[in-house]
Each structure stands twice: as C-alpha cells, then as structure tokens.
Amino acid sequence: MTSLQERTHVDAAGASSVLVVDPNLDSRLDAVTAVKQAGLPLAGEAPYGAEATFLEADRAPALILVALEEPPMRGIATIEAIRRQNANAAVVVYSSSAAPELLRQAMRAGARDFLAKPLSARDVTEALAFRADGPGDDGEAPGNRERGTGTVITVAGAKGGIGKSTLAANLAVALREITSQDVALLDTDVQFGDIGVIFDVEPPHDRCVSYLGREGVTLSRDVVAESLIRHESGIDILAVLPEPNDWRVVRPEQVARLARALAETHEYVVVDTPGTINEVVAAALCEADVILLVTSLEMSSIKDTKTAVRVLGSLGVDSGRIRLVINDSTSASAITPDDVAEATGLPVATSIPHDRQLGRSVQRGVPVYLEHRGGTFPRAVADLAGSLAGVTTGSRRRRLPFLR
Ligand SMILES: Nc1ncnc2c1ncn2[C@@H]1O[C@H](COP(=O)(O)OP(=O)(O)OP(=O)(O)O)[C@@H](O)[C@H]1O
Numbered sequence: 063m064t065s066l067q068e069r070t071h072v073d074a075a076g077a078s079s080v081l082v083v084d085p086n087l088d089s090r091l092d093a094v095t096a097v098k099q100a101g102l103p104l105a106g107e108a109p110y111g112a113e114a115t116f117l118e119a120d121r122a123p124a125l126i127l128v129a130l131e132e133p134p135m136r137g138i139a140t141i142e143a144i145r146r147q148n149a150n151a152a153v154v155v156y157s158s159s160a161a162p163e164l165l166r167q168a169m170r171a172g173a174r175d176f177l178a179k180p181l182s183a184r185d186v187t188e189a190l191a192f193r194a195d196g197p198g199d200d201g202e203a204p205g206n207r208e209r210g211t212g213t214v215i216t217v218a219g220a221k222g223g224i225g226k227s228t229l230a231a232n233l234a235v236a237l238r239e240i241t242s243q244d245v246a247l248l249d250t251d252v253q254f255g256d257i258g259v260i261f262d263v264e265p266p267h268d269r270c271v272s273y274l275g276r277e278g279v280t281l282s283r284d285v286v287a288e289s290l291i292r293h294e295s296g297i298d299i300l301a302v303l304p305e306p307n308d309w310r311v312v313r314p315e316q317v318a319r320l321a322r323a324l325a326e327t328h329e330y331v332v333v334d335t336p337g338t339i340n341e342v343v344a345a346a347l348c349e350a351d352v353i354l355l356v357t358s359l360e361m362s363s364i365k366d367t368k369t370a371v372r373v374l375g376s377l378g379v380d381s382g383r384i385r386l387v388i389n390d391s392t393s394a395s396a397i398t399p400d401d402v403a404e405a406t407g408l409p410v411a412t413s414i415p416h417d418r419q420l421g422r423s424v425q426r427g428v429p430v431y432l433e434h435r436g437g438t439f440p441r442a443v444a445d446l447a448g449s450l451a452g453v454t455t456g457s458r459r460r461r462l463p464f465l466r
Pocket residue numbers: 219221222223224225226227228229251254256335336337389390391414415416417418420421424439
C-alpha cells in the first residue's frame with residue numbers, strides 16, 4: 063500500500079471537503095455552488111487530467127464529484143487515474159445523461175454513485191454519505207454535450223540547448239504509449255523548429271505553424287486536422303518549417319488558438335517552445351495546464367530560471383502549474399537539485415540524467431524513447447509521463463513526485 067492509499071481521509075483539511083472535476087466551466091460552477099449551498103468546504107476544482115489527480119493527492123478530499131458526458135473517455139480516464147492513485151477515493155459522477163452505457167462505464171471505472179444534473183445541495187450531502195443505491199434517474203434526456211478539453215503541457219525554459227525539444231518530443235511519445243490516448247505535439251519554435259528534425263518529418267509550407275500562426279489565417283477544425291502529421295508512434299505533430307528570418311510574423315493569439323484547437327481533439331497537447339520567453343511563448347504558457355520548466359544544473363541556467371519564474375508570475379501564471387525539470391542532472395556540477403529547488407522556490411518534479419544515446423537518436427530522426435526504452439532518459443520521461451497522466455509506470459506504486 064502506498065502512502066496515498068493509506069490516507070484515512072479524516073484529516074482536518076479533507077474531513078468533509080469536496081473536489082469538483084468538470085471540464086465545462088458553467089457546469090462546474092453549478093456543482094461548486096451546490097457544494098457551497100450544502101455548507102461543505104471546497105477542496106478545489108479542476109478540469110479532467112493531471113490537475114484533478116494532483117488536487118486529489120494534494121488536498122485529500124472526502125468526496126470527488128466528476129462530471130461525465132459523451133464522449134466519456136477523458137472523464138473515465140480521470141476517474142481511473144484518481145482511483146489508481148488512491149483506491150479509497152470516493153468518486154461520484156454527475157451527468158446530464160442517464161444512458162445505461164454511460165452509467166456502466168462510470169461504475170466500472172470505480173464511481174460509487176451516479177447523479178443527475180443539475181446537482182442540488184442535498185445531492186452533495188447525500189453523496190458525501192457514500193450512498194451506493196444505484197444511478198440517479200430522472201429521465202432527463204442527454205443535452206448540451208460538450209467535448210472534453212485536453213491537458214496542455216508546455217515545455218519551456220529560459221535558455222537554449224537545455225533539452226526542451228528532446229523532452230517535449232519524448233514526453234509526447236511516452237504519453238501516447240502509456241495512456242493510449244490522443245496526443246498532439248505542437249512546435250512553437252518557429253525560428254529553428256527542432257521537432258521536425260527529431261521525428262524526421264517536414265510539413266508542407268501551408269500546413270506548418272509558421273504559416274498557420276500568421277495573422278488572418280483562419281484556423282478551422284479542418285485546417286488544423288489536415289495540418290497534423292501522424293507519426294508512426296501514434297502522436298500527431300504540428301510542425302514548423304524553420305523561418306530563420308521571417309519568424310516574427312507568427313502571432314501569439316494564433317498560437318494560443320492552435321493549442322486550444324488541438325486540446326479539443328487530443329487528450330494531451332505537448333507544446334515545445336524556443337529558448338527565450340517571447341510573446342509567442344507567453345501565449346503558450348498562458349494556455350498551459352502544466353508548465354514543465356526545464357533547467358540544467360549550470361549556474362547561469364539556474365539564474366535564468368529564477369528570472370523565468372518571476373516572468374511567469376508577471377504573466378499571471380499560478381506557480382502551482384509549474385513543475386521544475388532538471389535535465390542532464392548527472393553532468394559534472396557541484397549544484398544539486400535541492401539547491402535548484404531552494405533557489406527557485408519550486409519543488410523539483412523530476413531529475414533527468416545524462417543519456418549518451420540521445421546524440422545518435424537525433425541523427426537517425428527517431429526519438430530515443432522509441433529506440434532505447436531502457437535508457438536513462440526514456441525511463442525518466444516515462445515516469446514523468448506517468449505522473450502527469452496519473453498512471454503508474456513502474457512495478458511499484460509511487461508517490462506523485464509533484465507532492466510537496
Ligand atoms: N539528458 C540528456 N543527456 C544527453 N544529451 C541531452 C540530454 N538532454 C538533451 N540532450 C542533448 O542536448 C542537445 C540540446 O537539446 P534540445 O535541442 O532538446 O535543447 P533545447 O532546449 O530545445 O534547445 P533550443 O532552445 O535551442 O531549442 C541535443 O543534442 C540533445 O540530444
């Protein structure tokens with residue numbers, strides 16, 4: 063049993079608190095209102111995915127209300143991830159549908175109860191008592207079905223050459239392999255565009271970020287879908303044709319739209335960014351549910367990372383969304399990951415060791431994760447992907463490294 067599973071859920075913070083997980087903002091607000099009207103403390107609110115599993119681990123709520131609509135895959139995946147993380151989690155589903163198939167899927171994923179929308183204060187109070195007497199059934203027809211919104215993971219860093227693109231590429235592949243869900247990889251490094259090199263792909267000029275990111279280009283679902291390159295690993299790449307001179311034409315709001323469009327169709331959107339925090343990167347950071355802030359153990363990189371944390375603060379990015387990633391952590395350096403955590407004020411989510419195989423994999427245009435699964439870089443990336451997805455990748459269950 064893990065430390066997470068051993069929790070009793072009667073500690074002061076989580077005693078009667080309720081976590082609301084719902085990707086639809088209006089519906090989430092309704093559920094939060096019901097919780098408040100029931101006089102219960104709110105442990106937090108989140109869309110599906112990593113933020114929900116993180117809050118479950120961090121706040122230990124007594125009850126987790128999860129919205130479930132068609133298509134239910136992302137909601138089901140989130141319930142399963144929460145239950146894998148904490149087998150005792152009291153998950154109760156609420157939905158505008160009373161379809162038996164949806165109910166069956168919710169129960170098989172580990173939900174204890176199935177309530178009809180809109181939730182009332184009484185529903186919440188009763189759910190907290192963990193009643194297990196079958197589905198809510200008021201005959202309400204399914205309606206207002208929203209598409210789920212994927213988790214946007216932006217890989218950023220204050221310097222060039224610290225492994226951002228390598229991490230983004232391999233993380234996307236690892237997420238795809240571990241979750242079997244749809245994963246998109248968006249390259250926003252319009253000047254250099256290394257993702258294409260790492261995967262050995264080249265987009266047509268009017269199907270690349272450098273073109274789609276221009277002002278005035280209409281980003282319909284079809285245009286975005288047609289611009290994706292399906293890699294043999296199963297991920298969808300929105301690549302860059304490098305624009306060494308003309309890269310400034312790419313507009314931040316267009317990049318934000320691209321990230322949002324991909325999040326409508328993919329469970330995970332991994333965004334690679336260039337080595338400086340320009341306006342386009344700021345847009346990618348603001349769209350992110352999770353920011354992987356990469357640093358090396360070099361003094362200059364740590365200094366720049368401290369500055370980057372301040373910049374993120376000035377952009378209004380909540381530090382709770384930032385995960386510090388130390389790359390090349392076995393390089394000769396007197397600085398330790400703990401020093402970096404202290405200097406930046408952020409917990410270290412993961413330390414990725416040096417991996418000799420990386421050079422060769424870039425030359426061959428095959429991400430190292432696909433060629434040398436047992437190597438140090440792929441193993442660290444698999445653990446990180448597992449933590450982000452709330453999935454255990456090793457033989458033993460591990461406490462989420464994001465816990466402070
Ligand atoms: N853990 C590691 N071990 C060994 N080599 C690594 C490691 N991480 C990255 N590298 C190598 O470092 C080089 C730079 O990596 P990468 O291109 O991913 O950096 P970047 O931060 O994206 O740079 P830029 O800002 O210029 O785009 C690559 O050759 C990559 O293979």
